[in-house]
Amino acid sequence: MPCLDEAAALPWVLERIPPGWRAVVVDNGSTDGSAELAASLGAYVVREPVRGFGAACHAGLQxxxxxxxxxxxxxxxxxxxxxxxxxxxxxxxxxxxxLGRRxxxxxxxxxxxxxxxxxxLSRLIRRRTGLRLGDLGPMRAARREPLLALGLTDRRSGYPLQMVVRAADAGWRVRETDVPYRPRTGRSKVTGTWRGTWHAVQDMRAVLHTSAGAVR
Incomplete structure (x- = not known):
C-alpha cells in the first residue's frame, strides 16, 4: 500500500483489512506522521526514500x-x-x-x-496488447514470484501500466472485477488535478513507447 501523507485516511483503511491479512504500508516520504500511525495500527511499515508511485509499490512487493x-x-x-x-x-x-475495475x-x-x-489509456492498452480493459485500476492481485519475474523497472506513475503490458506479453490471463470507488480522503498527489493527470499520462505513454518493440 503506497503511502504519502495519508494520516487522515489510514485508520479507516487499515481497520478494513480482511482478518488474517497482512498490511504492508510503504511510506514514501510522509511528513504528517503516516508511517508512525500505520505502525501503531498494526501495519508492517516499509520506508522507501525514492519518491514515486512505482518506487513505493515495488518496495512493498519486495x-x-x-x-x-x-x-x-x-x-x-x-x-x-x-x-x-x-x-x-x-x-x-x-x-x-x-484488476479492480472502479x-x-x-x-x-x-x-x-x-x-x-x-x-x-485503456484504448492504448487494447491497441498494444489486445486486452479489452475498462480500467487501469490500482487495486490488483497476482502471485508475488511471477510478478517479480516480470522485471518491472518503472518507478513513477507508469508502474501499473508496465505491469499490465509485461503480463500480457508473458501470456498472463488478465481479468477485471468490479470494485466500489469512493471520493478519496485528502488531496490526490497524482490525478487530483489536470496537471497531475497529465504527468501521469506522460509516464504511461513512455512505458507504452518503450514496450512497443517488445516481443509478444
Missing amino acids: AATADIVCFCDCDASLDPTSLPTVVRPVLDGRADLV RPVTRGAWPLHARLANRE
Whole structure:
C-alpha cells in the first residue's frame, strides 16, 4: 500500500483489512506522521526514500512474503474489504492478474479529467496488447514470484501500466472485477488535478513507447 501523507485516511483503511491479512504500508516520504500511525495500527511499515508511485509499490512487493500479493491505495478511495473478491480468481487458478475495475459510488468520486485519461489509456492498452480493459485500476492481485519475474523497472506513475503490458506479453490471463470507488480522503498527489493527470499520462505513454518493440 503506497503511502504519502495519508494520516487522515489510514485508520479507516487499515481497520478494513480482511482478518488474517497482512498490511504492508510503504511510506514514501510522509511528513504528517503516516508511517508512525500505520505502525501503531498494526501495519508492517516499509520506508522507501525514492519518491514515486512505482518506487513505493515495488518496495512493498519486495517486502511482502505471501505467495499472493495485492495492491491498494491508502487514500480511502478503495475499500480493502473488496480485496478477497479481487484475489479470488487468482486463488482459483482462473487468472494470473486481476484488476479492480472502479465503479464510482458518488458523482464526485472520479474527476472527469481522470476518467478521460483512463479511457484513453485503456484504448492504448487494447491497441498494444489486445486486452479489452475498462480500467487501469490500482487495486490488483497476482502471485508475488511471477510478478517479480516480470522485471518491472518503472518507478513513477507508469508502474501499473508496465505491469499490465509485461503480463500480457508473458501470456498472463488478465481479468477485471468490479470494485466500489469512493471520493478519496485528502488531496490526490497524482490525478487530483489536470496537471497531475497529465504527468501521469506522460509516464504511461513512455512505458507504452518503450514496450512497443517488445516481443509478444
